[in-house]
Amino acid sequence: MSRTPASALYWRILGINGLIFAAGTTALAVGPVTVSSPILLRELPVLAVGLAVMMAANAFLLRAGLAPLAGLSALMTRMDSLRSRDRLPASGSGDLFHLVDQFNAMLDRLEADRSTSTAVVLDAQEAERRRIAQELHDEIGQSLTVVLLELKSVVNRAPEEVAEELRGVQEVVRSSLDEVRRVARRLRPGVLDDLGLTSALTALATDFSGAGGPRVTRRVQTGLEGLGADAELVIYRIAQEGLTNVWRHSGARNAELSLTQEKDGRVVLRVADDGSGPPAEIGAGGDPGGVGGRPPSKGMAGSGIHGMRERAMLIGARLTIGPSNGGGTEVRLVVPPPGDRPS
Structure with missing residues (x-):
């Protein structure tokens, strides 16, 4: 035995x-x-x-x-299912260190399973977004375009007193068509596939600035190396969620979107604003691990933060959310070089 x-x-x-x-x-x-x-x-x-x-x-x-x-007890206390590679050093010999080895191995298995299941869910989500965006563009977009053409034909033949009202209807339909196209771009940005991450982030900042939200200052570096399609999609989605939270929750007048690559190959995404500041559950430390699914008191939506953290985990990136220098909130994503990311 x-x-x-x-x-x-x-x-x-x-x-x-x-x-x-x-x-x-x-x-x-x-x-x-x-x-x-x-x-x-x-x-x-x-x-x-x-x-x-x-x-x-x-x-x-x-x-x-x-x-x-x-x-071991301290690790269990601070353990976060979305904070990867937090392990207890297993130095020494004896049965208790064997227990530490087994616990670390269990965490490795759990993180691998969580990463796999999260990747499957997010892939399905992206596929559904792509399908909805395609239907919006092909079905509703084209239908509204036909309506606009028909209205134009009717306006040209209608009496002036009726034509004026029809022109107002035209503007409403045209605005609806623009909104449908804008929603379709947010669901699945074709510019990300066609022109790359830099152009996609530039278009994203322009969309938010032109939609009545805060003025977005962008500083996006070109010629980024070693990212890959998965990392580019994660960066884009986190930037999109960060700007959405700035627009909906922070009350900010100005925001900044920056993407830079450091000398060691790390890519740093930063979304900052001058609004009401981070949720009280995050606090000044900027550690998103303290949110844990509880509803935030202000600033950002809890489900949005959780989604950003899940996406960051997929590529081994570190996401921190805390106060910015301007008194608002800063979302910071650090993507490691390709060799340090999970395979």
């Missing part, structure tokens, strides 16, 4: 205590110390010192043996 970690820990503690008591018994048996019955007053200090030594040795050995449990 193989030993389990629990039984190994039991025998380890039993052996430590047995060794200490055996050492104490041996010291009494072969040493010059004697114990009378009843115990004499001068013998009490000797017994007290011996007991203190035994307890100190026992405490030291147990503390050293159980030290991995403290680190």
Whole structure:
């Protein structure tokens, strides 16, 4: 029958205590110390010192043996299902360090399963967005275009008093057509597939600035290397969600969208505003792990934050949300070089 970690820990503690008591018994048996019955007053200090030594040795050995449990408990307390690669160093030997190895292996399996399932869900979401965008463009967009052409023909033949009203209807239909096209672009940006990430982010900032939202200042670096289609889509979606939250929740008048690549190959996306600041659940530390699904008090939508964190996890990127220098909120995504991303 193989030993389990629990039984190994039991025998380890039993052996430590047995060794200490055996050492104490041996010291009494072969040493010059004697114990009378009843115990004499001068013998009490000797017994007290011996007991203190035994307890100190026992405490030291147990503390050293159980030290991995403290680190394991701390890891369980701070563990976040969307914060990858948070592990306990398994340095040393013994059954408890074997337990740490097993716990780290379990986290590896859970993160791999979570990453796989999240990728499947997000791929299905992107496919559905693509389908809806296509239908909006091909069905509703074309129908509205036909309506506009018919209205133009009717306006040309109608009396002036009726034509004026029809022109107002034309403007309404034209605005609806523009809105349908704008929604279709947000659902599936064709410019991302056709012209690349830089052009897509530029168009995104222009759309938000022209839609009555805050003025978006963009600083997008060209010639980014080593991103790939998956990373580009994650960056675009997080920038889109960040700007959407700025528009809907922050009350900001100005926003900044920047994308740069550092010398070590990391790509940094930053969306900042001068609005009401980050949710109270995130606080000044900028750690999104504290949100945990609770509804935010202000600034950004909790489901949007969770979606951004899930997307960041897929490419091994780090997402932080906290106060910006302008007093609002800053969303910062750091994408590692290709060699440091999950395969």
